[in-house]
Amino acid sequence: MQRHLSAILLLGLCLLVFRADLAFGESSPRLGAVRGKLQEENGDPIAYADVFVVGTGRGAITEPDGSFEITDLPVGKQTLRFNRIGYESDTLRIHVVADSSLPDVVFTLLPFDQKASTRIRIGATNRMARKGPFSSSRVGGWTIRERAAKTPAEALREEPGVFVQKTNHGGGSAIMRGFGSNQILLMVDGIRLNNSTFRLGNHQYLTTIDPFSLHSIEVYRGPNSVAYGTDALGGVIDVKTWETRQEPNTKGFHAATQGALRYATTDGEKSAHLRGLFLDPNWTGTIGLSARRFGDLKRGANSNDRALENATNGTEQLPTAFDAWDIDAKLRWIAAPRDHVTFAYQRGKQIEVPRYDKYENEGFDRWVFDPQVRELAYARYLRGRWNGDPLFQLTLSRNLQEEGRETRPDPAEELTVERDRVTTWGANAEGYWTPNRANRVVFGGDFYTDDVESARERHAPDGGITRDAQGRFPDGAGYRSGGVFVLEQFRPMTGRGGGRVELDAGVRYSWFDAEFTPGDSALVPEGSETVSQTFDALTGSLGGAYRLGDPGRFRVYGNVSQAFRAPNLSDITKLGESKGTTYEVPNYGLDAEKLVSYELGISSEDRYGNWRTDWQLAGFYSQVDNLLGSADTTFAGEPFIIEGGDTLAIKTKKNIGEGFIRGAEISLRTMRKPWLVQANATITHGENTTLDEPIGGIPPAFGLVSVRRYGSAKGDIRLYARWALEQDRLSDDDLDDPRIPVGGTPGWITWNLAWSIGLYRLPGHPILNVNIENILDTNYREHGSGVNGPGRNLVLSLRWRTGSAVNNSLGF
16 A cells, blocks of 8 residues: 555656646747636626636636636637636637737626536437437536545435445445446446446445546436446446547647645545646647545434444444545547547555444454455547547447455454456447438447456465355356447427427347356256356337427427346356345346336426526336346255354345336426525335335435525535435345344435635635535434445545646536
8 A cells, every 4th residue: 555655646746746837839929819708697797717728828817897818829719718616617719810809708607507408428429419308417527526525426416316325435326216236337438337247236336436537427317228238227327537638729738737635524534636637739638646545434423213323433433444546547649630549547446445334233353345446448539520429439448347355253253355356348339320400320339248257265263274166256257248229319400390309219239148167066057067148138219309388498308218137147146145144146047137117207497587497307117027136045955054153044136026116306406696596306116016015225205405605706605405204115125134224214314515615816726615514413324325424524625726727627
């Protein structure tokens, strides 16, 4: 660890020493200037905003009357970019004339989160210029940092329809539309993060992504197997990382550094991040380094439920402390105006992450994930316009996931050490064809192959080491998947229904192949030592939207979508301890989960008096067949096994029947300067009709209420409440889960404050975020979690930059 920290500090020092105000251009260039005013829609000035000319290193800060002036600019076409806390970033194309100023530029910024046009991407390509006939949201870089999230999962807690469960302090697993874990597809820069060992139980894989590296998070709620393939039953979460983008007519070399520090009181978090960025006419790049240290988490002190007060150290949940470090780099070569090649590398490591519920509920002496490693490298070729949709994109990737577990129930017993390493090689190609103005055809294909290494050792107190015949998975197992898809998007702009109608239709064919040799002779099927299983599926989707009223104030949309999840190696071959006091064994006879989902929604964007308001209401119903779950079975003829001195019930994955999940999501935003009010709520109900019991893991009703005051020179301040009702509808599997209190998880509400202060007059244009979470120090637990939420928590975050203001629109 010391060696890694030393390397991080050394590289960080190099970034700071590397002065970012270097700019090499032509000798004696012809120069011009620009001046103007930044204002709101009603004409009120926007003071203390950041205005810069992309790719030049020149910028200014608006005065109290909103005015600004930038001199010594290269002549020709340039791009102005505007940033201000509480407002959406935006750009304006201008033409600088030599030896003179342009006429005054008057530009309007929209308040935070009020841009109507939201782009949601399918892999490489934008699905549409505006929201399509489905439910989705996007969390931008400003929002992620304003929320002071420790992980990408925590950054999603305020999104409509997204519930986050945490088994441990280093974890975080999203649940959408009643589905979680490996029924949600996770992606990084459009590349699958899910592999064939992702378990059905909630996991921590989303939190292995460095939160400081995030540009944005795109969330698609509901099934989307047509565009993405398996695992997308509940939806898709695509995490976008930093990228320096070149603007047209960039001249010379420009560089910048950015940094961030963060401290929190409930766990003593100490985090640091440094980033370097550069661009010139043919190359752009960025490198980021992060080091994070978390102490033991303190829960809230105020509670009326004794079931949430099992910690043996008062309010301190011991142990929950861990360390993490991350590095990411991205280099783009602009080979030609329409041809770009990107090379990227990311690596993150979490060290000694305790699984707290094993200590609290089962009295373990040691239970840690160590190490937890994620490594991604990819090369991507893009053919298209510099600021538009790619016409074609090809990506080759290598993804490494390494997970270690060390467990020991008692100091006098043996230590079990497990190591699983999955290397995934991938290739995907996507593009689109526009036969006319009203139609666009998106097409593509992908292929991924997993190579699995798995081992389990037992370290006796006397120093002896024995190796099990099989680890958690068969060593040397392979899992391959591939598919092709086509999507038709119809947007008539003229004629009857022009500009009011949206239609989407798509189809996908996918196949999967698993091959492995069980290491334990008791697991070898009769007649063959090698097991091979193949699955395939043909899925389709159809959606549409229509704008009502004049000028289309209301938008009604709906869709019918098929989805599936092929059994992966975790479902088929897992051998080892599972949640609670259970031991899981393989099942080679599983079928794929299949789903048909129906969604109907209505949204509106309008003004009611002086209030600008938009709202959305969506209802959904999903019919699930071949639902996978945990069920009782026997191993070697016995229903129990002795493991580490404990008696564990034998379980296996089975297709436990059919069921349905239904629910509704509502969100509202309304603003009138200087106020912005937001609220959302989600309710989900699931039933296994075969077993006549609730579907396991369904979250309670939950939501958010937020009031923001923006546009003040003293900063942007927000008071908000997160809440969840009691969840007492439990399946038999839920009842076996010691993380869920007897009788269900109590309801809760937390009050929180967030204050963002732009210190623009200081060197480095720093931004200070002050967050007070859980003001009333409530003791609460999010349903299914193994650790209680943080108590009263003060989080201080400071961000700054030096050098040319390149790429600050990407979330600084």
